[in-house]
Amino acid sequence: MKNTNWTLDNTHSEIAFKVKHMMISTVTGHFEDFQATAKTDGDDFNGAVLEFSAKTASINTKNKDRDAHLQSDDFFNSEKFPEMKFVSKSFNGDKLVGDLTIRDITKEVTLDAELNGVAVDPYGQTKAGLEIRGEVSRKDFGLTWNAVTEAGSIVVSDKVKLVVDVQFTKQA
Template structure:
């Protein structure tokens, strides 16, 4: 019984140190970079993201992110229209890209990403950018996360190898503590 009480107190103390944040979409974004014809790279971003994360004093936490796939933006209207088509993101059938973490140790964030209707485990390398009070009386924290996925793992195989299979993803998140 004594061990159960101690374990409960430890868990309660850990929960008390957890901070919950809502992602600030005006200061957060997801970018991607992909090779084109072996001669250049194309970069883009998703403009519509939402989510939450927790961050604990012991550098543990969790994250959930939803991206509106139709918000893809490569600064080229015709290419963006093609990326929204069934050849790539198929946004009518798969309107969102989601991520839900399964573990975080302060440097590595593991979780499940669902893209194009397929869910796979991914690992992001994470760097904490900073945290602190903002001028409006709130409290913010920011992180950067990087990973590489193979789009073929998610059933997106159009024009490989002209457009490379490997896609670099970078997530820049700023959250406002709830």
């Protein structure tokens, strides 16, 4: 029975991604507006139910033109699909399995996940830290835009690496 609720500590968390550009360099981006919750049996995260959501219009790659393109219908279509979501189905301390929804397309994904620990901060709050890593195909979610360079290289890789570092605060 899941009886402990955890809320996200946004100041100690980030949802990021990495994708190859022209197959020669890697571009990193973040979602600035995101939420997450966890439900556990006490402090035991095995079997935890984790939920994440991010506002697609909050994407930040440190390039306004690229961010605007990513928000357009070529990619996220932030106007029509303002949020992406992940809802876990299982977590065993090593693998996190759940449904990822982008552009109203839902696919099951398996991510590597590690609970870094549970500790009490100097203010008496119980905190838990998770590192989540994985790779998804952007085309599986309808993000299919691409172009080819003069040399024949694709501009944007299909594979997107997810880098999620989150800290939760236990609720009383």
